[in-house]
Amino acid sequence: MSGPTVHDVARTAQVSLATVDRVLNNRGGVSSKAEAKVKAAVAQTGYVRNMAAANLSRRRVYRFCFVVPSGDTGFVALLQAALERERSRLVEEQILIQIIPTHAFDVAGQVAALRDLDCDAVAIMASEAPEIQEEVSRLRASGVRVVTLVADLPQSDREAYVGLDNVAAGRTAAEFMGRFLGASGEVLMIAGSLSSRDHNERLMGFRRVMQERFQHLTLLPAVEGNDDAQSVERLVAEASAARPLVGIYAIGAGNKGLVRAVQKADAKPVTIVHELTPTSRQGLRDGTIDLVLDQDTSAAVVAAVRIMRDLTEGREVSAETGKIRLNIFSRENIQ
Amino acid sequence: MSGPTVHDVARTAQVSLATVDRVLNNRGGVSSKAEAKVKAAVAQTGYVRNMAAANLSRRRVYRFCFVVPSGDTGFVALLQAALERERSRLVEEQILIQIIPTHAFDVAGQVAALRDLDCDAVAIMASEAPEIQEEVSRLRASGVRVVTLVADLPQSDREAYVGLDNVAAGRTAAEFMGRFLGASGEVLMIAGSLSSRDHNERLMGFRRVMQERFQHLTLLPAVEGNDDAQSVERLVAEASAARPLVGIYAIGAGNKGLVRAVQKADAKPVTIVHELTPTSRQGLRDGTIDLVLDQDTSAAVVAAVRIMRDLTEGREVSAETGKIRLNIFSRENIQ
DNA sequence: TGCAATTTGAGGTACGTCAATCAATTTGTT
DNA sequence: AACAAATTGATTGACGTACCTCAAATTGCA
CATH class of the missing domain: 3.40.50.2300 (Response regulator)
Incomplete structure (x- = not known):
């Protein structure tokens, strides 16, 4: 019922078990002729190492x-x-x-x-x-x-x-932002840290697609929220002080603050955030957040x-x- | 280095290996007192059966x-x-x-x-x-x-x-369809088979969200493409004969035909299909298809x-x- | 108390592989 | 041909668990 074992390989190769073992675990000291015989036998019998037994024997954890x-x-x-x-x-x-x-x-x-x-x-x-x-x-x-x-x-x-492929994530965010927003307006990007690679890659992807395909939208300079709810809330409030934002792409953590700021805003911007957490899930449910990009x-x-x-x-x-x-x-x- | 074994359990329970074995594999013939001792020992030692060894011993495949x-x-x-x-x-x-x-x-x-x-x-x-x-x-x-x-x-x-949760898939398709389409118009749904449960669930979810949230769009009656490219192509052509479609939700297979039909159409409808195949991938790339909902x-x-x-x-x-x-x-x- | 029934213990073999030893054989070199 | 070196074989004991047998101990019941 089970597959061929080293014994079967040894028998068909007409060599000893020890030789098969030497070849299989390349311990050396085997003539090329014998090695070829063993390899042929492995191919012929369709032998595959039983990993469970192997790990058991060598007491591997x-x-x-x-x-x-x-x-x-x-x-x-x-x-x-x-x-x-x-x-x-x-x-x-x-x-x-x-x-x-x-x-x-x-x-x-x-x-x-x-x-x-x-x-x-x-x-x-x-x-x-x-x-x-x-x-x-x-x-x-x-x-x-x-x-x-x-x-x-x-x-x-x-x-x-x-x-994730973070550039692709940013591009995707931009695509949905662009397609959700027909009219023109200003879009805010909030990163956690402007010096972290993954956040930068997302920004890069986002910017590029915005530029390529959605020129009716204006990108504000990216701001740094430090993954902190209070900072994020303040940044959103400041950015929308002059003129209402039509879109927000939040890359890092601190979505609690984002949700608070959006709820206070005059006009609801299209809001896209990262990571499905209890906060962002609730945001989706009550309509504060439009899209969550998540890595499972x-x-x-x-x-x-x-x-x-x-x-x-x-x-x-x-x-x-x-x-x-x-x-x-x-x-x-x-x- | 490795975890506790049945031997350790037997020792701490102060019973024989045989008794531990009888309890662990409920073979019966064990006093409730002994059983309790073994179970306590299992809990105390943190024993977990080594599945690899177990399967090896019983030659399980x-x-x-x-x-x-x-x-x-x-x-x-x-x-x-x-x-x-x-x-x-x-x-x-x-x-x-x-x-x-x-x-x-x-x-x-x-x-x-x-x-x-x-x-x-x-x-x-x-x-x-x-x-x-x-x-x-x-x-x-x-x-x-x-x-x-x-x-x-x-x-x-x-x-x-x-x-997949097919109802949720349909709802999602509807959400994106609705948000991508600002103006009103007619949307076509093509199922593979109207008598298959998964397709029906997708349709149901799609219809419901359309009704709830996007009443500016008109849903045409769902048609049956039989997962066949030619049928799908014909159905799309027929549906857009009178008045151009603004959206298509294709649930089953046959996307080759869908792509052909969309390319021939006067105005490009928002097109959402299921399953990322070479065809739908190409459709995304050249802009014929807007979204692909995929189960990996x-x-x-x-x-x-x-x-x-x-x-x-x-x-x-x-x-x-x-x-x-x-x-x-x-x-x-x-x- | 005696007897049967139940419970427990002790011990063994097997699973497929690894890892090691030691003797036996073959090979190559001079 | 002699000798060392390289190669090969035979064998053994783990690893942790399953499953089996048989004897010993304990229990229940009359």
Whole structure:
């Protein structure tokens, strides 16, 4: 009922089990003739290694770390929750995941967290700072497989990125903004931080499509909300003081403030935000927010674990696996 | 390094290994006192069964079947491709998947396929016919776990559904249609089959939101395209003969015909279709199609396998797991 | 108290693979 | 031909669990 085993391979190759083992785990000391015989037998029998048995025998337990910003609201909270949800299932598959919370913009703390890591692979959501990239290199050099999560470090030695195509996200936001808005007017872009790569990429995509296709709309200079509700509220109020805004694209966190500001505004602008959190969900429901662009945290966690596992098991990883689909939520498709 | 084993449980419970085994696999013949001791020890040690070892020992191989419509184009082709892609990975985890192609509307053939199934669980994408529901009951009665895929059979004994919330998909389509269209005009809905549940649900959702929120648009009676390009092309041509259409919502397959018809039309209608296939992707790119609502086939396959595995391993399955997110594609977020 | 029924323990084999040892064989070199 | 080096085979003991047998201990009941 089960497939062919190493014994079958040994028999058809007419070599001993030891030789098959040497070839399969390339331990060396095998003549090219014998190696060819084994490989032929593998192909002929259709042998595939029983990973469960292999891991069992070598008493392998995968230890994966997630270095992610702490926080009990918004996106990071959802990410934590998704991690917790996955944990129990993964334990049964001998995969232990450890969550290492850091402070969002605390580079030193993040470096410290990365420094005393002890695991097979790590998924990192951290700032794009040279110190961190160095730490990534060090980790890789010491045999740890590194994956970036949500925020990429393309200059680093990371082996895969799990997250959105942020330029495409910005372009998409612009497209809907443009199509929802027939008349002309001013559109405000609020980033969390103007120095973070992912936010910049979203801005870039947004700007480009606005320029290419929707010239009836005027883009105000991007402002920095610092992922903080109060700042965001103030910024929106200031921007709409002179003349009402027709659209707002909010890239970072702090949507509570955004919602408050929009509710106070004279004319309701088309509002597009990122990440489906309780706040943005409520905003959709009551009409304050028109669209939420979301990267599914569960999908991100699952993809990250899958890639880390593929990497540690020596499988190839296609960039495709890490691509998280951009989910678009409106009031009609949240339940 | 690894977690506690049955030996640890036996030691802390102060019973023999045999007793632990009897409790864990409820073989009976254990006093309630001993059972309590074992359960306490499990809780105390944090023991979790090593599924890999368990399956190895009982030489378990999961055999999952996918009964899906055949076809080398469109959505079903994508589904087949996704299945093939998953296969190799799953083999290593001792999961064998068998794909059983059927003809799309051939109920008798589908029943026959279900009848001589030999597997632990099956994912079914088939018509909602009483014969099939009976067959599902029979399968369940004979111990096979049944999951519906893409097209649900809610009246049957299936244990889970993997796929879209089709009502929400229709509502979403309507929302975008309404918001893209400022001026009034006539909107055409083309279903594949008016007697298929999923298409009907989409229509229902679409109609409802149109009625609730976008009364400036007039809905023409839904027509049946039979998932066939020529029929679809003809239907669109006929509908726009009298007066140009301002919008088209195409629910089923046959988008090649839709694209041809739209390209010939005098005024370009806002066009929303389902499923991201090469045709619809091209339509987005050249502007014939405005939005594609897609259910990710890879995600569907992964979710189906996961649920089938959870079911056969006796884990609980939340309805959440089967929910496939609705992906919305526009020209700005396909690459 | 005696006897049967129930419960418990002890121990073994198997699953497929890894990892190691040691002896036996083949190969290459001079 | 002699010897070292390289290659191969045979064998063993894990890993954690399932499943089986048989004997020993405990319980219930008359």
